[in-house]
Amino acid sequence: MVDLNIEKYEIQEEDNMIKKQVDELITRVEENDNTNKEIKNEVNEIEKKIESLINRDEKVKTYCEKATILFENFIKLLNEQNEIIKLQGDTIKSLENEMKINVLPFIHNQKNLNDENKNEQNIIKKQIDEEISKLNLENKNISSNLISIEQQLKQNKNINDNQQKQLQNVELKINEESENNTKNLLSLKEEYKQYKNWNTEYLNNQLNEINLQLSKFNNKMNFFVEKHEVENINNIICLLEKTIKKKDKQNLSLVSIAIVMLKLN
Structure with a gap:
């Protein structure tokens, strides 16, 4: 260079x-x-x-x-x-x-x-600001509602606790009553069993008595029919008129029964 x-x-x-x-x-x-x-x-x-x-x-x-x-x-x-x-x-x-x-x-x-x-x-920014303001207000209301709900939940919890205690007490009472009722039921079953046995025997006796009375009544009816020769409804009506004139209460009852039996036949 x-x-x-x-x-x-x-x-x-x-x-x-x-x-x-x-x-x-x-x-x-x-x-x-x-x-x-x-x-x-x-x-x-x-x-x-x-x-x-x-x-x-x-x-x-x-x-x-x-x-x-x-x-x-x-x-x-x-x-x-x-x-x-x-x-x-x-x-x-x-x-x-x-x-x-x-x-x-x-x-x-x-x-x-x-x-x-x-x-x-x-x-758009103005609209967004307005929406944000609305949302903030809604959030504020929601927060207030949530606080109110939390307070209500606390109260409900206390109420539920009390109710739970009451339910426990009721359950204890129910269990006690159930035990008592079970005992009473067993006692009633035993009594019913005894009553049933007694009632069956009593009813059988009554039924036998009724059968006996019916047999006697049937004999009386047969005797009545044979005695008065009741063959049809006209004869029974004539017999009824005579019975009424004589004021024979026993025959009146028998005649009435005879009429019923003829109708049934």
């Missing part, structure tokens, strides 16, 4: 010093101030400095050549950049037209849509 610090290649005060030394040497030679040896040494020094200057001039020449190439390339690059800038200018102009024709109207429409959406969002 070329060192662009040109100041280091410029002829500075050292060159003036060499020139001054040469002038002094010439003057001294003219005045014969120094010996030849001294002059020779000084001349050698001057030659070295001159050689150094020559080398420096070569470096300056090389620098100038490289700098020339660098500037030529730089100018070429500037020309290329100018073309690029020109193309970019056309592109920018095309983009500007595109912005005016399509983008800006689109942005304007989007802005209007955003404004409309914002209004709709505000309306």
Whole structure:
């Protein structure tokens, strides 16, 4: 890379010093101030400095050549950049037209849509706030109702506890009554068994007595029918009239029974 610090290649005060030394040497030679040896040494020094200057001039020449190439390339690059800038200018102009024709109207429409959406969002937000307020109120009422229900449940629990105790007491009483009733039932069963045995015997006796009475009655009826020759309803009616006239209560009962039996037959 070329060192662009040109100041280091410029002829500075050292060159003036060499020139001054040469002038002094010439003057001294003219005045014969120094010996030849001294002059020779000084001349050698001057030659070295001159050689150094020559080398420096070569470096300056090389620098100038490289700098020339660098500037030529730089100018070429500037020309290329100018073309690029020109193309970019056309592109920018095309983009500007595109912005005016399509983008800006689109942005304007989007802005209007955003404004409309914002209004709709505000309306929706207001509705949501109202719904939230209603829900908060409902939640508050629900909370109050829940508190009331909890209190009622506590009261009901106390009532249920009391009722449970009462039920336990009732159950104990029922168990006691049940035991007593069981004992009474066993006693009643025993009594019923005894009564049943007694009643069966009593009824059998009564039935035998009834059969005996019926047998006697049947004998009387047969005797009555044979005695009075009751063959049909007319004979019975005549017998009934005679019985009524005689006021015979016993025969009246027998005649009535005879009429019933004839009807049954």
